[in-house]
Amino acid sequence: MNPNLLLTNTHPALRRCWHPVARSTEVRSTEPLRATLLGVPLVLFRSGGRVACFVDRCPHRHAPLSLGTCDGGMLQCAYHGWRFDGTGRCVALPALGEGAAIPSQARLLPVGAVEERSGMVFVAPETPVAPLGKILESEDPEFEAGELPPIRARASAGLLADNFLDMAHFPFVHRGTFGADESAEVEPYEVTRQGWSFIARREHAFANREDPGVAQGIRPLVQSRRLTYRLDAPFHLQLRIDFVEAGGTNVIGFFLQPETDESCRVYTTLWRNDLGGDADAMAVAIKFEVEVLEEDLRVQEAYDQLSLPLDPRAEVHTRADRSTLELRRLLGDLVEAVIES
Numbered sequence: 001m002n003p004n005l006l007l008t009n010t011h012p013a014l015r016r017c018w019h020p021v022a023r024s025t026e027v028r029s030t031e032p033l034r035a036t037l038l039g040v041p042l043v044l045f046r047s048g049g050r051v052a053c054f055v056d057r058c059p060h061r062h063a064p065l066s067l068g069t070c071d072g073g074m075l076q077c078a079y080h081g082w083r084f085d086g087t088g089r090c091v092a093l094p095a096l097g098e099g100a101a102i103p104s105q106a107r108l109l110p111v112g113a114v115e116e117r118s119g120m121v122f123v124a125p126e127t128p129v130a131p132l133g134k135i136l137e138s139e140d141p142e143f144e145a146g147e148l149p150p151i152r153a154r155a156s157a158g159l160l161a162d163n164f165l166d167m168a169h170f171p172f173v174h175r176g177t178f179g180a181d182e183s184a185e186v187e188p189y190e191v192t193r194q195g196w197s198f199i200a201r202r203e204h205a206f207a208n209r210e211d212p213g214v215a216q217g218i219r220p221l222v223q224s225r226r227l228t229y230r231l232d233a234p235f236h237l238q239l240r241i242d243f244v245e246a247g248g249t250n251v252i253g254f255f256l257q258p259e260t261d262e263s264c265r266v267y268t269t270l271w272r273n274d275l276g277g278d279a280d281a282m283a284v285a286i287k288f289e290v291e292v293l294e295e296d297l298r299v300q301e302a303y304d305q306l307s308l309p310l311d312p313r314a315e316v317h318t319r320a321d322r323s324t325l326e327l328r329r330l331l332g333d334l335v336e337a338v339i340e341s
């Protein structure tokens with residue numbers, strides 16, 4: 001592998017991957033939405049309930065279509081009023097009058113694939129080499145979802161994925177939230193690769209201060225929790241936390257949209273089966289998770305080089321870094337697979 005290989009946010013191999021571009025609720029039939037992915041502006045709108053996504057450039061004079069309007073499943077350009085349907089075909093061209101022949105090149109530039117899943121819209125700019133990740137709990141009625149507001153950060157998607165998988169930073173970066181009780185030592189854990197995904201499993205002791213059973217004397221303060229991390233290439237992440245003694249499962253979904261070499265949009269969603277429909281408790285959980293994310297971003301936004309080194313020789317790794325080393329291997333393999341295909 002090239003020792004200088006760095007995965008920037010706009011690396012060409014990422015065009016053959018799935019990426020989030022919006023929350024489902026952000027894409028409407030009444031107005032177009034602009035999103036940026038891998039340095040390319042996109043326009044999204046709903047047509048017949050389905051999400052339509054194209055390069056945000058009118059075929060006529062290249063005006064941004066996201067300046068336009070939407071109705072009846074059609075997108076109308078703000079400049080000369082050309083109208084396009086959900087397939088990207090031009091269906092009306094006002095300057096030529098009613099019934100005029102429409103040039104066949106008057107079509108919007110499509111993306112490779114679009115899919116809605118887990119309350120998000122995902123796009124692959126070109127035919128993807130790796131499948132789109134899935135969060136089983138997002139389809140399980142026992143779990144309720146809580147969405148953090150999307151955050152734009154001056155950050156590398158690769159480094160943010162690295163940070164989500166990292167198990168050794170809690171007592172240092174998260175001292176102000178959950179890290180104070182965490183032990184600095186990371187006991188050995190296993191990492192299992194499955195195609196374009198991997199799973200890291202770890203079980204450890206922690207102080208369960210939120211468990212009412214502790215105050216009631218039913219359970220001890222120090223309990224165990226099982227952490228299951230999963231990455232689906234390139235930047236679709238989840239952490240499932242199972243509370244062994246107190247019961248209940250929390251899932252954190254973390255989805256990264258590489259916008260430009262300097263910018264990422266970060267989506268976090270919580271799925272929990274232990275809140276019993278308590279909206280206030282979910283609001284508290286979301287607020288806490290925002291604080292945790294801000295602690296992470298304070299470090300991530302300070303990096304001068306916004307890219308993930310893919311050559312394992314470029315950095316120093318220890319056994320506590322097995323999951324983040326696997327991230328580099330997997331994404332390195334992905335870049336090679338795209339180059340060879």
Ligand code: FES
Pocket residue numbers: 058059060061062063077078079080081082
């Ligand atoms: S630039 Fe869009 S209609 Fe002319």
Ligand SMILES: [Fe+2]
Pocket residue numbers: 163164169173174292296
């Ligand atoms: Fe963190």
